Amino acid sequence: MDAKLQAMLSSLSPVARELDALPSGRPTPDNGCVKLNTNENPFPLPGIVMRSAIAALELQYLYPEDDNVSLRQAAAAAYGIATDCVMAGNGSSELLSLIYRAFLAPGDGVAMMSPGFSFNRKLAMLQGARFIEIPWSEPDCLPMDELLFGAAKHAKFILLANPNNPTGTFVPLAEIERLLIRSDRLIVLDEAYVDFAPEDGLRLVERHSNLLVLRTFSKSYSAAGIRVGFGFGHPELIGRLRNIQNVFNMNVVAHAVGMSVLAHRDAYEENHRHVRLERQRVAAALSEFGFSVTPSHANFLLARVPVGQGGRWWQAALEDHKVLVAFFPDAGLEECIRVSIGTKRQMDAFLPAVGSILKKVGCRG
The missing domain is CATH 3.90.1150.10 (Aspartate Aminotransferase, domain 1)
Known part of the structure; x- marks a missing residue:
């Protein structure tokens, strides 16, 4: 390694220095x-949605709409929730990374039911945070004592995927609402696969200010390569998260496809x-x-x-x-x-x- 490169890499933050360069x-x-x-x-994509994507390419020379206003309004109308309770992102993974940035400082803790989405470990490491994994021994119920009083007691937020990845298991909403009632911390409910499950947690958003629901169009709406995701929560939380998003975080094709999917979910x-x-x-x-x-x-x-x-x-x-x-x-x-x-x-x-x-x-x- 030459001297200039070595000097430059030594200027990386302590967290970035822990990461190896990715191979090809x-x-x-x-x-x-x-x-x-x-x-x-x-x-x-269904034909009607595909046509919206192709038409959007004609606008490729323009920046997309700032703050995703029209897409957020369309999602609010489709799901019966206030627009101020909705944020849109470049897939739900972008929104997940925003939550880590917003809530975690070095030394803080975040808890996830395990096994779970492994990318969360890296997100925690990038913030210098402790990653607490809570074993999920009974997939149809939550270990309440462990989440409320055990290893996760001081976590800044708790991650629940429902259905869970990689197991595919599902926790009844009544169980999740029990946790929301008893906890004063943020509960992040990742519903990436919920369209294949018996019920969803969106109706809990207006009842519980400590809930943030994440959705994506990657799994059930054939748009993994286009990157469309949503977050639903209390307007105060959603507004603060929107304020730290990248400017123009979604492209014009994603906007068009997102709005078309919302209008044609029956397809x-x-x-x-x-x-x-x-x-x-x-x-x-x-x-x-x-x-x-x-x-x-x-x-x-x-x-x-x-x-x-x-x-x-x-x-x-x-x-x-x-x-x-x-x-x-x-x-x-x-x-x-x-x-x-x-x-x-x-x-x-x-x-x-x-x-x-x-x-x-x-x-x-």
Whole structure:
């Protein structure tokens, strides 16, 4: 390393110095792979929404609307909530990072139910904050004593994903409302997968000032590559978070698609129905193969692999069959893979690949 570069890097903040430079990364999978590893929706945008995206390209020479006013108004009308209670973002991940910046100083704590979305660990580290993981041993209820009086007692906010990623489990809203009533801290409810679940928490926003609900159009509305997300909460909180957003944080295509999706949510009914039916079919087939499948309310399945091989081994074996699934090295997940629900054709490629692998290792199937 030359002297100038070394001197420059030594000027980084202590937190930034802890991060290694990212390598170039793995090559992009070829088009022949069945991609079931990142929970995208497998279908294109409905025609009416796609046309709005194409039309928006004609405005590419203009900055997008500042503060996302029209998009926020459209979301407020669609969800029956005041505009001042809504913020829009470049995916819900942008909004999540804003919450960390707004609430955490070095040494502060943030609590997350575990296993959960691993990117939260990095967000906490970037703020110099302590990341507190609370084991989720009973997926249909919350460990109230631990959240209120235990390790999470002094956390600035608590993260709940419902349905949860990577497990797909769902907590009844009555359980979440119990926590909201008993706690005076912010509860961040990430509902990225809620369109595949039995109920949502948006109606709790007006009843509880310590609730912030996050939504995204990446999973259920086929817009992962366009980046549209929303936050819903008390106007005082939402207004402060909006005030620290980047200027023009969303592009004109995202604005147009977001507004069109909100106006045509009924165009996705068959899409969502397909995901639920395929989720049920694939879960049953995996169970027949000897996997232990966690009941899911999302657009993916977490499956514990048959005894004999671990999750990483199965991920590699399926990749050899040109099928991509997710593996997590976290404690308790080493023997699992996570499989996104794709089209029927994609799942019909995945299941025979599983059967072929089992035959080679001498298992049933």
